[in-house]
Amino acid sequence: MKTAPLVALLFAFTGACRDVACLRSSDPSCRIESPCQRLSYTCDSGSLELRTIDDLSPAPGGEAALGRRGDILIGNDQVVAVVAGLGDQNYIELSGGSLLDLAPRGQDSDALNQVITAVGVLPRDSVFYTSMQLLDERPARVAIQLRGTLYTQPDTIVTTLFEVRPCEPGIRVRSAIFNGTNDPQAWTLTDGWYWSGREPLAFTPGVGMGFRHAAVELATIDSAFGDARYLAASSHAGLPVSYAELGCTDRALEGFQSEFLSSFGTPREVMPHGAVRDFDRFIMTAPRADVAATVDLVLEARRQLFSEPYVTLSGTVVAPAPPVGVARTDQLSVNVSMGANGTPYEKRNATTQVVPNVDGTWSARVPAGKQYIVELDAFGRDVSELSLGLVNGDTTVPPLGFSKLERVTVQVKDPVGANLDATIFVVPADDATYEATKGDFNGQLGLCAPWLGPPPGGSPACDRFLVWHAQPAPLAIEMPFGRFWLYAYHGPFHSVSRQFVELADGTATVPVTFTLTPLVLKPQGTLSADFHIHGQASFDSSIPDWDRVLSFSSADLDVAIATDHDVITDYAAVAKQLGIDSHVSTVSGVETTGHMPFLEVPELLLPIVIGHYNFWPLRYDPTSPRNGGPFDELLEPGQLFDRTAPLFTTIGIVELNHPWAEPVAGRDLGFPRAVAISTLEDLPADDDGSSAGIFVRAPDGGRANDAHDAQEVMNGSLNDVLLQYRAFWFYMLDQGKPKVGTANSDSHSLVDSNIGSPRNIVSTTTIAGPTFDVGVMDQAVLAGHTFGTNGPIIEASIIDAAPGGEIELPYGMALLTPSTTARLRIAITAAPWVPIDQVRIIVNSVEAKRLTNVTSPADPFGTTGLARLTAEVPLAELLTGVASGKDAWIVVEAGTSLPLAADLGGAKGKDGIPDTGDNNGDGVVDQRDVTSSAGYGPLLVPAAPDPSSPLYTFYHVVGGYPFAFTNPFLLDRNGNGRFDRIGVR
Secondary structure, eight states: OOHHHHHHHHHHHHTTHHHHHHHHOSOTTOOOOOSOTTOOOOOSOOOEEEEEOBTTBOOOOSTTOOOOTTOEEEEESSEEEEEOOTTOOOTTOSSSOSEEEEEETTOOOOOOOOEEEESSSSGGGBEEEEEEEEEEETTTEEEEEEEEEETTEEEEEEEEEEEEOTTOSEEEEEEEEEOOSSSOEEEOOEEEEEOOSSSOEEEBOEETOBTOOOOOOGGGGGGGOEEESOEEEEOTTSSSOEEEEEESSOSSEEEEOOSSEEEEESOOEEEOTTOEEEEEEEEEEESSSSTHHHHHHHHHHHHHHHOOOEEEEEEEEEOOOOOTTOOOOSOOEEEEEEOOTTOOGGGSEEEEEEOOOTTSEEEEEEESSEEEEEEEEETTEEEEEEEEEEEOSOEEOOOEEOOOOEEEEEEEEOTTSOBOOEEEEEEESSHHHHHHHOEEETTEEEEESSOOSOTTSSSSBTTEEEEOTTOSSOEEEEEOSEEEEEEEEOOTTBOOEEEEEEEOTTOOOEEEEEEOOBOTTSOTTEEEEEEEEOOTTSTTOOOOHHHHHHHHHHTTOSEEEEOOBTSOOOOHHHHHHHTOTTTOEEEEOEEEEOOSOOBOOTTOSSOBOOOEEEEEEEOOOTTSGGGGOOOOTTOOHHHHHHHHGGGEEEEEEEEEOSTTOOOBTTBOOOHHHHTTOOTTSOOOSSOOSSHHHHHHOOTTSSSOTTOOSEEEEEESTTOTTHHHHHHHHHHHHHTTOOOEEEEEOOBSSSSSSOTTSSEEEEEOSOOSSTTOOHHHHHHHHHTTOEEEESSOEEEEEEEEEETTEEEEEOOSSSEEOOOTTOEEEEEEEOOTTSOOOEEEEEETTEEEEEEOOOOOOSOTTSSOOOEEEEEEEEHHHHTTTSOTTOOEEEEEEEESOOOOEEOOOGGGOOOSSOOEEOTTOSSOOSGGGOOSTTSSOOOOOOOOOOTTSTTHHHHHHTOSOOEEEEOOEEEOTTOSSSOOOOOOO
């Protein structure tokens, strides 16, 4: 096929010829034409704004606001947007030039993480902008024109124009690309919407679609593409804002949708050398937390662009009104889809979704000439439904009813009557209530019973809510009918209280008061700290700062490290507003989060990212990109460690997070797993060309890739990945590379993991409150003077003879040389609601001794029976299996028995990390437990315990199963002053 005729045809079809000279030109001031010419809006006010953000002219706010000094603000009287300045790199971009923020004017409600222009999903497919022009042509328009190339492909030319005109409810965008390479290129010129999960949800019209989308994997992404007339989204769990995009020249755009990422743009095509493709679109926003807010705008735009008629449906929801001053929590939502009476859900053509106004009224635009079904959801369930038949004109829908609603008022107090911050968990008391109250948000955001609010959002969320000690009156919560247990929780050092409520039609408001008693459990001279916490600044979290910080106190946490993804956060002001800064200290940090696959690993098909690392304490600078955090893309870990070192405010800590976590949406979360470490082989001393060589090498001659200070052993409340992280921590100890073991919640909301479950108990001289010194605490952490727990308390030391008596040797990173008569002393305590049935002593990755003479309190809701076990074991007994003169490490664990698991390997081969559980319950882990085509897995989360089980209460206020561990005692048995490699077994 000849190129010239094809290019000419392409130009004629797309109108791209008007941009050819500009794209071929080396003049960066060359301007492309304005997009979306057929759109026309009028209004009384036509003000426009275009400026570079500086310290005196701040950017718009919101839960996802990223605009900082040097970025470009563009807007009119309807909307305001921020485009990243050149060199301001965020998330999945490499050069600046992405759409960072978009919100209705004056709302400070930005919930947009980022929209980038690309031609695919790998770094080489991203646009690297090299020039930017600000076009101030008021009163007609203001615009930002960017010019660059594809990353690593300098022979391509890409331009993007962001344009705002008076009165318009959005921003016009036009991109064009010229293939100057010598080869044909398979591209889709597309917008990448980075949702990231737990935030705005993509909505596309279509049969079986709406908010529901097929899983997307990087290796099979081509099969996920499909057409849609528009893309919409709204922040259902956060600030009231809605988004949408439609093409200005194409009736349908092509892409894939997921809860993490949407690609929406031109059809995939092969572009020959010299070809040009352009992409005109209109991106809109509206100040309401439903997709109808912007779908209404989309349909008006499509009327202008494509002469498509629409009609308006309107109606009223008849539901009990909450009392004055009580927020509505029944989560009413009206879903509209194309379909006839009796059309099954999976065959309905999703069209729009709207949240009723406070008075119950609602309206939404839909295409004319279609049959529609209108469905009312409340508490995450379909409670009412109407079939409208064929709709050719504006239609008033008969009232939609909902009446099953009652209220509970809650207070939590200590034994002297003072109010306590607390978390209340609502648990169905029987199977019938569970089935009647379980719900979700259109198949997304997780299943809850009962559904009291979106799981990613503020309180109430899913099946729980927060109580604030300074609440002026008992907290009122709306709940569906049913029989429930309410549990009150204030962390692992307090009792737990439970009360039963039954709600039915006509029940009066039920008042509930809990009393929680402090227990003498936390060792003297310690702080409880959670080193891994996310709030609304993270791209995958929607919990408001108020609720996030209140959760610290409700869990009786002393220290909270803010580790939002790629953004530094400071919670100090909110802690002061809540009145908890006297006993809760907050620290600014960051979780660096690789997005752009770049690192080539032997035998792996696709490049990887390096996973996640926590750094703290860091300086919070709200005027700088990422609030002062490092840009972390296209860096190996050692390079990232070196880049971040100057940002620490005092002694700093680098923590390897969730080292063996599975990839999410093709993005690696843990570096050891990403490079396919085998714990069945010793690590090389340096880079030998293998995967393990990448793990240990120092890429720039500075810190090595394995030079992190600490590693998460426990991550998350469920303990579903504990066995894998524990195995890798043991491996590093055996390799003579001891790392401080940590225990963190990695909480992104009130639901996914409870704050402080698990947590670190740090032996230190500093205390929480105004005099807290993070440097002093971090010195203790780096020394390993900390243990991790979700309930059990371990006090352990080595007792050895010394002149004048005995001494206690602590666990930690210091080398110990105890005598042959030394002994290990252990004391275990826990709240009565925390079951413990065994204590394990691990020596060089092997269980050397198990203690089972553990006492159990009779009443889990009582305040006695805290002491569970005291014991002393001779070191000589524990070291029987260790060769003479060989170094050793000892770790003490306490809790319930660990789930049975094994490394079956499957298609990936065995790597020494457990990958399969006893999923059929026959007491053996073998191929009969495998349900994956990969030949191994899964490791299942333990099932919810029976109400008669000792684990029942623990499961409902924490999750998972009880577990605690100390950091290692490092025994330098050969006396050479170093901890020698023990090696694999």
